[in-house]
Amino acid sequence: MSEPTSEQWHRVLDVDDLPEGRVTTVTVGRRSLAVSHHEGTYGAIDNRCPHQGGPLGEGSIEKGWLRCPWHGYDFHPCTGGAPEGNDDAVSPFEVEQRDDGIWVSVPDDAPRERTVSDVLVETMVNWGVTSVFGMVGHSNLGFADAMRVAEERGDLRFFGIRHEGAASFAASAYGKLTHDVAACFGIAGPGSTNLLTGLYDAKVDRAPVLAISGQVPSKVKGRGAFQDVNHEGAFADVAGFSEAVHSGSNHAELMNVACKTAVVERTVAHLVLPDEVQTEPSDGEAGGPLGRVASRQVSPPEETLAAAVEMIRGAQRPMIIVGDGARDDMAEIGALAERLGTPVATTFKGKGAISDHHELGCGVLGRSGTPIASWFMNESDLLIVFGASFSNHTGIAEYKPIIQVDFDPMALGRFHSVEVPMLGHGAVTARLLTERVGDDHGCADLRDEVAERWAIWRAEKASRRTDDHDEGINAAALFDALGRHVDDDAVICCDVGNNTYSFGRYFEVANQSVLMSGYLGSIGFGFPAAMGSWAAVGGKRQVLSVSGDAGFGQYAMEMTTAVKYGMNVTHVLMNNSELGKISKEQRAASLDVWQTNVHNPSFAAFAELCGAKGIRVDSIDQLDAALAEAFAHNGPALVEVMTDALLM
Numbered sequence: 001m002s003e004p005t006s007e008q009w010h011r012v013l014d015v016d017d018l019p020e021g022r023v024t025t026v027t028v029g030r031r032s033l034a035v036s037h038h039e040g041t042y043g044a045i046d047n048r049c050p051h052q053g054g055p056l057g058e059g060s061i062e063k064g065w066l067r068c069p070w071h072g073y074d075f076h077p078c079t080g081g082a083p084e085g086n087d088d089a090v091s092p093f094e095v096e097q098r099d100d101g102i103w104v105s106v107p108d109d110a111p112r113e114r115t116v117s118d119v120l121v122e123t124m125v126n127w128g129v130t131s132v133f134g135m136v137g138h139s140n141l142g143f144a145d146a147m148r149v150a151e152e153r154g155d156l157r158f159f160g161i162r163h164e165g166a167a168s169f170a171a172s173a174y175g176k177l178t179h180d181v182a183a184c185f186g187i188a189g190p191g192s193t194n195l196l197t198g199l200y201d202a203k204v205d206r207a208p209v210l211a212i213s214g215q216v217p218s219k220v221k222g223r224g225a226f227q228d229v230n231h232e233g234a235f236a237d238v239a240g241f242s243e244a245v246h247s248g249s250n251h252a253e254l255m256n257v258a259c260k261t262a263v264v265e266r267t268v269a270h271l272v273l274p275d276e277v278q279t280e281p282s283d284g285e286a287g288g289p290l291g292r293v294a295s296r297q298v299s300p301p302e303e304t305l306a307a308a309v310e311m312i313r314g315a316q317r318p319m320i321i322v323g324d325g326a327r328d329d330m331a332e333i334g335a336l337a338e339r340l341g342t343p344v345a346t347t348f349k350g351k352g353a354i355s356d357h358h359e360l361g362c363g364v365l366g367r368s369g370t371p372i373a374s375w376f377m378n379e380s381d382l383l384i385v386f387g388a389s390f391s392n393h394t395g396i397a398e399y400k401p402i403i404q405v406d407f408d409p410m411a412l413g414r415f416h417s418v419e420v421p422m423l424g425h426g427a428v429t430a431r432l433l434t435e436r437v438g439d440d441h442g443c444a445d446l447r448d449e450v451a452e453r454w455a456i457w458r459a460e461k462a463s464r465r466t467d468d469h470d471e472g473i474n475a476a477a478l479f480d481a482l483g484r485h486v487d488d489d490a491v492i493c494c495d496v497g498n499n500t501y502s503f504g505r506y507f508e509v510a511n512q513s514v515l516m517s518g519y520l521g522s523i524g525f526g527f528p529a530a531m532g533s534w535a536a537v538g539g540k541r542q543v544l545s546v547s548g549d550a551g552f553g554q555y556a557m558e559m560t561t562a563v564k565y566g567m568n569v570t571h572v573l574m575n576n577s578e579l580g581k582i583s584k585e586q587r588a589a590s591l592d593v594w595q596t597n598v599h600n601p602s603f604a605a606f607a608e609l610c611g612a613k614g615i616r617v618d619s620i621d622q623l624d625a626a627l628a629e630a631f632a633h634n635g636p637a638l639v640e641v642m643t644d645a646l647l648m
Contacts, residue, residue: 006108013102018042023066023077025057029109033057033093035102036066036077043078044093044104056090116277117146119251119284125155126288127181127259129210131174131535133159133167134185139227140214142278143185159535159565161528162557164191168198168209169517169525169555170532173493175207176515178536179328181262183210188275189227192234197522199238199268204519205349206325208262211239211270218246218274231272240267247277252287260292296407299432300424308384308403308420309436315382316444318342321365321396323388324349324518325406329426333386334358336434341445342384345373347394348504349518350387352492356454356508359447366394368504371460372453376446384433386426390415391519405429461506465620472576472644473620475502481623482572483508485631487542491515491533495526495547498580498645503546524554527571531558534567542631543568549575549600556606562636563611570630571638573603576645583645604640613637 012026012035023036025047032047034057045066047057054070061067065074065083074083080090094105120143136144150156161167167184174182184199186192192213202209213231215221221228235242241261245254258269299305312318320337322330322344330353337344337360345362346353348369354361363370365377377383377397384403389411390396402418404411405426412421422429464476479502486492488510494500496517515533517525530545537543552573562569579596586593607614613633615626617640630637 007105008108009096009103009105011101012044012104015097015101018102021061023057023059023061025055026104028104028106031106031109033104033106034059034066034077035095035104036061038064038077041078042095042097042102043076044095045075045077045080046091048090049073049075050088050090112149113281114283115142115146116245116251116280116282116284117143117273118149119282119286120245120255120271120273121146121150121156122286123252123255123288124181124183124210124259125150126286127256127263128289129181129183129259130156131159131171131532132156132183132185132212133161133170133532133535134183134212135161135164135167135187135191137187137191137214139188139216139275140185140191140212140273140278142275143212143214143273146278157535159531159561161531161561163555164194165197165524166528166531166555166558166561168195168211169201169522169528170198170535171209171211172198172202172205172207173515173525173529173532174536175202175209175262175266176205176324177491177513177533179208179266180536181208181210181259182532182535183212185212187214187227188216188231189229192231193229196234196238197520198528199235201517201520201522201525203238203240203268205517206266208266209268210258210262211235211268213270213272214278215244215272215274217276219276221274231270235268235270238268239270240265242270242272244272244274245277246274247280250284251282252284256287256292260289263289263293297425297428298407298423299428300405300422304420304422305429305432305436308422308433311382311401311403311420312340312384312433312437312443313441315401316442317380317446318382318384318443319376319380320344321347321377321383321385321388322350322353323347323386323394324353325387325389325408325411326350326426327353327387329386329430330354332427332430332434334360336384336430336437339434339437339439340441340443341447342443343376343446343450345369345376347388347391349516351504352509352512352514355510357510360450362450362453363508364504365396366391368393368501370457370505372450372457375453376450386430389519469644472642473617473623474644475499475574476506477620478572478574478623478641478643479503479506481620481627484624485627486512486544488512490542490544491530491537493526493529493533493543493545495545495551496521496523497548497551498584499546499548499551499574501581523551526551527569528555528558530569530571531562531567534562534569538568542570544570544572546572547574548580549573549577549603550579550598552603553598553600556603559607559610559612559636559638567636568634569636570633571636572627573638573640574643575600575603575640576643578645580645602640603638607636607638615639617641
């Protein structure tokens with residue numbers, strides 16, 4: 001830091017504020033001072049003990065010496081001098097007692113110097129990281145200050161959360177929705193290890209996320225210091241890139257590699273920042289993505305394309321299955337389906353890729369799906385699969401002839417061989433297939449069959465909406481009502497449990513974006529994901545989350561975060577006071593239902609205590625009014641729906 005050039009007098013206390021023999025802490029600008037009243041004289045010294053930074057203003061005056069509360073080092077309360085034989089004095093400041101109070105002469109704050117953290121923050125902003133979720137703490141203060149400066153410039157937004165797990169889930173959802181990188185941020189030790197669950201969610205669902213960990217000072221690292229955790233080791237499995245930033249590192253380049261890894265590999269990247277490195281001065285230039293990322297819109301090889309066209313032209317009842325990896329390719333995939341007259345189903349993660357009101361849309365295939373999708377798969381003679389992982393939850397029939405399209409070579413034939421594995425971009429490949437199959441293919445136009453199957457299923461759903469065991473509202477009725485109030489382009493974040501299966505089965509999508517903890521299946525995802533989604537699209541699209549009571553309970557205090565930042569998020573909470581999915585699994589295994597009941601507060605009242613809108617729904621006839629009120633509320637709202645655990 002450069003030396004300040006002037007000093008100013010500041011009134012810090014009233015005359016009667018500090019009794020004789022006492023010390024207190026005052027703040028002037030960015031300086032913290034320990035002000036003492038000793039033997040009738042007022043004194044002010046630097047508040048930081050030179051030993052380990054203990055707060056002298058929280059100490060006590062004993063036998064004429066101000067004793068540090070941490071380790072007992074002594075200093076004169078007015079001059080800052082050390083006892084004879086010691087040379088670790090503390091800087092004093094001039095003090096005057098005036099009629100209107102105690103005044104201290106303090107040098108002006110020195111201009112803030114550019115630091116390593118500034119280089120890192122500017123680089124990640126250049127890569128498009130504009131939202132950061134996390135918690136500021138003692139081992140990440142330097143990086144936090146660089147983010148503060150960037151936020152003042154309007155370069156990014158920081159969202160201070162109540163639990164770091166919510167931060168990583170929010171960042172994961174942001175990446176799933178936008179394919180852009182958001183960051184999560186924690187201190188050394190538990191603050192960073194708390195990030196791991198949400199980061200695993202990002203890893204297995206292939207969402208780009210940047211994780212930043214504070215770290216203990218390098219001089220005590222590896223010696224059992226407080227909150228000393230081997231973060232590189234802890235994050236080695238979850239992160240595609242995990243490195244510590246040292247004093248001599250190329251700081252911008254490390255952030256470049258981290259951000260590129262997150263973007264290109266669609267995974268987690270992680271940087272560890274030792275405490276002292278964060279505030280080191282730096283004149284380094286920030287990095288960025290220019291010249292580092294190429295287009296991925298590659299075409300499949302000609303011979304593979306020809307083989308796929310031949311298979312399609314030889315099929316009578318092909319079916320297209322779309323996973324989340326091809327969600328952004330639906331214009332071209334839809335054109336292929338329309339040329340062939342072929343039904344289109346999605347995986348659960350891909351729900352919303354095609355509207356359930358499209359003449360060829362069949363809903364979700366698999367455990368969370370519709371009988372429409374499963375019927376067409378069973379009747380098909382060829383499956384054309386775009387961007388799906390072949391999860392066992394989806395249940396794509398491996399005994400059917402399969403054309404699989406994916407831009408990741410490791411995804412092709414991952415669990416079993418397929419007839420035609422096509423390495424290519426989904427939209428590019430679909431467009432080429434549409435051109436090559438032409439209009440004289442032999443595929444049957446199944447539009448009428450799709451309509452017929454939807455009519456059968458909608459009649460069944462209407463019947464289920466009348467089910468009533470006098471134990472709460474059934475899921476079919478809830479999601480029917482929700483469909484009347486959710487915007488066609490809303491973002492819907494699903495949690496894990498029976499609520500999620502019911503959503504997949506009963507809610508008919510238009511053009512909504514549906515996010516979930518797909519392959520990790522982590523309960524608690526829903527509400528933090530809605531926070532991340534709001535950060536991505538807030539004010540432009542409606543944001544909704546759905547969970548059970550157990551799922552919301554995992555991160556319930558984040559409702560205060562949503563209130564703090566004015567997040568216009570509506571949460572629908574299905575309350576049956578039970579881990580309903582687990583109860584169902586216990587019954588299916590011929591076991592007694594055990595330890596699946598939960599004790600809940602009134603979640604609607606809880607939301608109100610947090611400053612949000614809270615509404616409780618006890619009967620079907622209250623649903624529409626409650627949902628309308630919640631969506632009309634400008635800010636976070638929670639609709640607590642008392643549901644029947646057996647009617648899911």
